[in-house]
Amino acid sequence: MEINQPRIRSLMRQASRVEEAGKRAAAEQLYRQILDEAPETEEAWLGLGRMTVDPAAQAEAYERALELNPENKEAKVGLADLRGEPVPEAWRKEVEAARLPEPEPEPVVKKEVVAATATAVAAPTDDHTEAYEFFCYRHPDRGTSLRCYNCHNPICASCTNKTSVGYLCPDCKRDLEDKFFNASATDYIIAALVSLPLSLIAGYLVWRLGGGFFFIFIMIFIGGAVGGLIGRLTKKAIGGRRGRYLPHLVLVMMVVGVVIPGLPILLMALAGSGGALFAFITPAVYLFVAGGSAFYWMK
Numbered sequence: 504m505e506i507n508q509p510r511i512r513s514l515m516r517q518a519s520r521v522e523e524a525g526k527r528a529a530a531e532q533l534y535r536q537i538l539d540e541a542p543e544t545e546e547a548w549l550g551l552g553r554m555t556v557d558p559a560a561q562a563e564a565y566e567r568a569l570e571l572n573p574e575n576k577e578a579k580v581g582l583a584d585l586r587g588e589p590v591p592e593a594w595r596k597e598v599e600a601a602r603l604p605e606p607e608p609e610p611v612v613k614k615e616v617v618a619a620t621a622t623a624v625a626a627p628t629d630d631h632t633e634a635y636e637f638f639c640y641r642h643p644d645r646g647t648s649l650r651c652y653n654c655h656n657p658i659c660a661s662c663t664n665k666t667s668v669g670y671l672c673p674d675c676k677r678d679l680e681d682k683f684f685n686a687s688a689t690d691y692i693i694a695a696l697v698s699l700p701l702s703l704i705a706g707y708l709v710w711r712l713g714g715g716f717f718f719i720f721i722m723i724f725i726g727g728a729v730g731g732l733i734g735r736l737t738k739k740a741i742g743g744r745r746g747r748y749l750p751h752l753v754l755v756m757m758v759v760g761v762v763i764p765g766l767p768i769l770l771m772a773l774a775g776s777g778g779a780l781f782a783f784i785t786p787a788v789y790l791f792v793a794g795g796s797a798f799y800w801m802k
């Protein structure tokens with residue numbers, strides 16, 4: 504049978520490496536994992552038959568392999584052995600011959616992977632490969648004892664994302680993020696259209712206040728409320744959806760909202776009229792406090 508999915512192919516490669524290394528339990532676990540996802544994988548049924556120590560599971564594995572391919576010699580031999588039935592010696596030889604010369608199909612790819620990642624990878628993961636039970640499913644040449652808590656795939660140190668519940672592989676991380684970030688492109692446009700006018704009004708008022716100590720002081724308190732309001736109104740306008748860069752977008756709008764009404768003063772300062780420095784303190788404090796608050800609400 505053709506193994507089409509790249510992931511299953513990679514898991515199969517990994518399983519046969521682990522099997523060759525003589526780690527039966529780990530190999531069995533990998534074959535079972537493959538079969539959970541792709542029960543039509545004839546090779547994985549054979550692998551399970553070779554690796555499991557439970558005769559019932561062994562028999563079932565060979566039977567499943569035979570269902571997929573009634574001509575499968577290895578499954579026939581395995582079943583006959585289990586049942587104590589005689590097997591033609593030629594079959595046994597054929598099975599052994601098929602299993603022995605395992606050609607390494609990817610020395611070139613392997614070299615590329617190693618070359619591309621050699622600098623990024625911490626040395627210890629490469630050095631003691633034999634000591635590990637599994638191989639990273641994204642880097643089959645890296646031994647590891649870490650597994651993703653979500654999909655249970657083995658992952659090397661450079662592929663892990665540490666979370667509060669355990670290590671997460673990059674694929675699962677992306678999946679979870681995709682579920683988490685549900686905003687569409689339209690939401691980004693709406694967010695910009697809502698937050699920009701609000702930011703312009705707030706920015707205009709901030710410049711009107713001027714740079715008195717009282718207003719700087721006040722800004723520390725009301726800045727958070729103003730930013731929170733902009734953030735919450737924007738969030739409401741997009742139905743509460745989340746976007747990876749929505750907080751940044753609103754922050755940019757708030758900066759624009761301060762810069763545009765302040766342009767005359769900014770230009771004067773650039774022209775060297777001086778004395779304007781004090782006028783920048785209130786808007787700066789506003790942006791710092793309100794921007795932080797809006798960013799928080801947009802998350």
Ligand SMILES: [Zn+2]
Nearest residue numbers: 651654672675
């Ligand atoms: Zn995962």
Ligand SMILES: [Zn+2]
Nearest residue numbers: 639642659662
């Ligand atoms: Zn890896």
